[in-house]
Amino acid sequence: MSREVVLVTGGAGFIGSHLCLRLFDDGYHVLCLDNFFTGRPENFGERYRELMSSGRFEFIRHDVIEPITLEVNRIFHLACPASPVHYQQNPVKTIKTNVIGTWRMLGVAKRTRARILLASTSEVYGDPEVHPQPEDYWGHVNPIGIRSCYDEGKRVAETLAVDYHRQDKVDIRIARIFNTYGPNMSVDDGRVMSNFICQALRNEPLTVYGNGGQTRSFCYVSDLVDGLFKLMDGQHPGPINLGNDKEISMLDLVMCIEKILGRPLKMENKPLPQDDPVRRRPDLTKARQLLNYEPQVSLDDGLRNTIAYFMKELGINAETTG
Ligand code: NAD
Ligand code: UDP
Secondary structure, three states: OOOOOEEEEOOOOHHHOOOOOOOOOOOEEEEEEEOOOOOOOOHHHHHHHHHHHHOOOOOOEEEOOOOOOOOOEEEEEEEOOOOHHOOOOOHHHHHHHHHHHHHHHHHHHHHHHOEEEEEEEHHHHHHOOOOOOOOOOOOOOOOOOOOOHHHHHHHHHHHHHHHHHHHHHOOEEEEEEOEEEEEOOOOOOHHHHHHHHHHHOOOOOOOEEEEOOEEOEEHHHHHHHHHHHHHHOOOOOOOEEEEOOOOHHHHHHHHHHHHOOOOOOOEEOOOEOOOOOOOEEEOHHHHHHHHHOOOOOOHHHHHHHHHHHHHHOOOOOOOEEE
């Protein structure tokens, strides 16, 4: 069993919590660093006590913008709010988190010679003019829009990572993560999955932005975590797209949720937010060829698990939803 120390920044968040648990289960000593802006220890659920009594899981309440000295073997750098509602709440903080926070973590990686994986995003492609999006597409990003603190922040984070690699031989991995969903998303994070499912469960109309024809490609969180492991363990620095390449429109998503809940759902149209990408689907050629990555979980199965999670979060039992 390995006793490598792995730092996960943003470890108490949605993706981070799944990643920390998988690392823990694989025998690593896990440092879960988080400022608890959108993450929470409750994301570890019934495993919390086991983690805390194990002697190889530690919470570090810390903001990645501030300096820190840690001895680690590997770093998964995820700290950054991911939902538009959260990252637009304090855009200056978001860009600082992406730029200063990533610079700090690259500094830790340089000093300790730890391999570092940066959680970048499909948002670096902006509102893409190339479809599906391959890694060599440079993107179509508005530098001064309401999404820029996140998109441009992640683009600078990638630049920093690559420059630390070129200049200081830091061992980097860059994952471009596409829309991911699953248990541990927060109820109020404003993303389409959490909004639609919670609205449906509360018998509220589903808020469809624009005409609902815009598309996304949704990846279940266990597939994403699998991809992150493969990228970290592999030899390719990236960037590599990770996600699921089954593309659907928001109206299709409504129909999928209707099918699972077995009842029609009301919809309410809302204006399309500024710079909302029209289409998004990862080109997964590199991930398949270089990492042997293949998403396994169908949208139907993933949605069922996610609906079950939100039912628990909202205190709703099966009989009252139908
Ligand atoms: P999340 O908001 O659930 O998790 C982010 C975590 O980072 C939270 O626990 C939050 O408290 C923490 N955090 C935020 N700012 C911090 C700071 N300054 N210092 C320390 N901790 C801080 O989001 P998520 O969906 O789990 O996303 C995790 C990472 O994956 C993010 O970097 C995000 O950009 C990236 N990503 C996610 C998706 C997705 O669909 N979920 C898509 C693309 C990229
Ligand atoms: N969306 C929607 N209704 C909602 C929330 C989001 O129609 O209540 C749309 C949004 O306009 C976007 C898509 O769903 O086109 C995905 O939005 P999300 O915020 O989940 O992720 P992102 O835009 O970052 O891909």
